[in-house]
Amino acid sequence: MTDTPDKVVRLERVDATGLVIIDNPPVNASSHAVRQGLTEALAMAQADDDIDVIVVFGAGRTFIAGADIREFGKPPLHPLLPEVNNGIEASEKPVIAVLHGTALGGGFEVGLASHARIALPGTQVGLPEVTLGVLPGAGGTQRVPRLIGIPAALDMITSGRRIGADEALKLGLIDRIEAGDVRDVALRMAEAVRAGDLKTWRTGDLAVTPDETALEAEAERLDRTARHLFSPHKCVEAVALSTGDLARGLTRERELFMECIDSPQRAGLIHAFFAERAAARIPEAGTPPMQVESVGVIGGGTMGSGIATACLLAGLPVTLVEQTDDALDRGGAAVAANLAQAVKRGKLTEDARAAILSDALTLTTDMADLAEADLVIEAVFEDMDIKRSIFRRLDRICKPGAILATNTSYLDVNAIAAETTRQEDVIGLHFFSPAHVMRLLEVVVAHRTAPDVVATGFALAKRLRKVAVRAGVCDGFIGNRILAHYRKAVDYMLMDGASPQQIDAALEDFGFALGPFAVSDLAGLDIAWATRKRKAPLRPPEERYIAIADRICEMGWFGRKTGRGFYLYGDGKPVPNPDALAIVDEERTNARITPRDFTDDEIVARVMTAMISEATRVLEDGIALRPSDIDAVFLFGYGFPRHRGGPMHHADTVGAAELVRRIEAWARDDPYYWQVPPLLARMAQEGGTFAEMKEREWT
DSSP, rough: OOTTTSSEEEEEEEEEEEEEEEOOOTOOOHHHHHHHHHHHHHHHHHHHHTTEEEEEETTOOOOOOOOGGGGSSSSSSSHHHHHHHHHHHHOSOOOOEEEEEEEEEEEHHHHHHHEEEEEEEOOOOEEEEGGOOOOOOTTHHHHHHHOOOHHHHHHHHHOEEEEEEHHHHHHHSSSSOOOOOOHHHHHHHHHHHHTTSSSSOOOGGGGOOOOOHHHHHHHHHHHOOOOTOOEEEEHHHHHHHGGHHHHHHHHHHHHHHHHHTTHHHHHHHHHHHHHHHTTTOTTTTOOOOOOOOEEEEEEEEEEHHHHHHHHHHOOOOOOEEOSSHHHHHHHHHHHHHHHHHHHTTTOOOOHHHHHHHIIIIISOOOGGGGTTTTEEEEOOOHHHHHHHHHHHHHHHHOOOOOOOEESOOOSSSHHHHHHSSOOOGEEEEEEETTTTTOOOOEEEEEOOOOOOHHHHHHHOOOOOOOOOEOOSSSSSTHHHHHHHHHHHHHHHEEEEEEOOHHHHHHHHTTTSSSOOHHHHHHHOHHHHHHHHHGGGGGGTTTTOOHHHHHHHHHHHBBHHHHHHHBOOOOOOEEOOOOOHHHHHHHHHTTTOOOOOOHHHHHHHHHHHHHHHHHHHHHHHHHHSSHHHHHHHHHHHSHHHHHHHGOOOHHHHHHHHHHHHHHHHHTTTTTTTOOOOOOHHHHHHHHOOOOOGGOOOOOO
């Protein structure tokens, strides 16, 4: 017996087994049609006296991989998933869920409501709702503790991590791992129930051992590590209710879920989710990428060794080039250390690490060894003359069709490409340090870069598990151009009376992991110093220039790597560097500035307004395709607090009119720096938002 075959959920009867098959490609998302279909199919199976066991599974490559993102932000339609799941659990006939591929969020909650859970090898389960600013709202916070206890449930729910089948079985989230075709496994498990070989029960009937110690410890941990976030704390509150009556727990879970839905953080996290996906929509998206089977990396320093590590971890053989044997040894050792860390984190086995170092990594001081590489990434010091020289050599050495990429953070990719006879093969691939860890890759498209080369840059990012964002050519591209502008606002506040520690604390309270001065110390103050010296001849005389950081660098204090910068670094927590503060006082005195007080709110307002102002100009200049691309750059490359969605999303929460008001007020003191971008002025006048801006056609 089969009901309508074109439905997204269909019921098939095979002897006494009712197969409820979810067929909503590509990932069987729990859309309204799926929820309605599950309700109807289960009701039909319940009413069929010839069916004694019901098995739910997904057609295609996965079970229910999560919510339907097309329904995000829309009014919910009944039946809601909690209603569906409560119906599954209340079924008088046993309901078995056969999980395969991914069973995430609401999909896994369907499994939790079933009377037994079977997983195919390789299945991943999880409740990632916290990463979108909500909590599992269809029974997850109540049923998971009943299966695995409060401590393990807290770890799973507040982290949102995925769990493989083997770990899920060990924890008790699933009952068995069974190999085979999903349909065959479904029929086999139905027979196992009839034979008494597979036990079934209602998860809601299980008791939870109270554990106040675990709940208090998790609450304290979140106060330290996620104090800015809303939903993780609500997850703890919901899990704490699992020791009581299921119905009351589910009711309160839903109330807490709706509180999360109404939180501004949820909107920011949903925006971040979509921004990551939107970045892949580029004009060259329909162009087939080129095959990249081997990579050359020039430069074995921090960036070069990190890029080499990222490529090796993605299964690409790498030839690493340095100038001297000593530098090459250091580069090779850095790659080996990075791979050792991957082993320590469980990302790589020791045998795989040994194989990579012996078979996939080639170390050389001869650039001619790059002759057969499909892609060469230059990652040497940020010096235009050096980079031009390297590209002239690569033009002679590399095979026709090889992609020549520069990892420059600021420099003109057009000028670098002009040193070759193959400008269409040249592109910027701006990795972020540490390159094997940071997820952002700015793909910088020069004037003559070919579409298939751009498409290959995005394909490489996907292979490296990075988020690629398309950028045009300007000094600093998207991220560093905006960073340089808002750092001026930071320096101006430092000169005018705020301390480095107050500025850092204000922005960390806003949600950044580290404030700008702590970040500068971490990156190395000498890096930004070199950029300032490079740009000094072009600096307009009317621009206000703050030399505090220059003077600190002149003392040889470059931050963490020298033990001192804006902070002092020793065995304990960094503390303010009194000598750096003395330099600040001297510079204020020399400039005849009487320090004034800044509130933390004003510090955040000035920094965010500066960032948004320059980001708007980046859009006006066509350097970024869309506002959400700017958000993606700062979310994945600069540690912008994800729950705030990115600078452009934050701009919409402030409002264009308020941003213009701020700029005009501050321009009375510094008209050169504070200028209203025309696009922002027009938005303030017309009431527009960045969220409403359509994707720009690349010109």
